[in-house]
Amino acid sequence: MSTGEKVKAKAEQVVGKTVRKVAHAVHKETLAAKGSALETRGRMRATKERAKDSFKR
Numbered sequence: 001m002s003t004g005e006k007v008k009a010k011a012e013q014v015v016g017k018t019v020r021k022v023a024h025a026v027h028k029e030t031l032a033a034k035g036s037a038l039e040t041r042g043r044m045r046a047t048k049e050r051a052k053d054s055f056k057r
Helices: 003-025 029-056
Strands: none
Touching (some): 003 029
């Protein structure tokens, strides 16, 4: 996985998790859902890159 893509994936996961937790704390469920989606997108991006790397070898 390229370093840039790895950083993007991890950043999306961290930001999504933070948004989700803060939104839950202030009872904003729609914002919590958006944070969860962002976190999931980061996980999927990391999974995609790992899969690409496994096929290269």
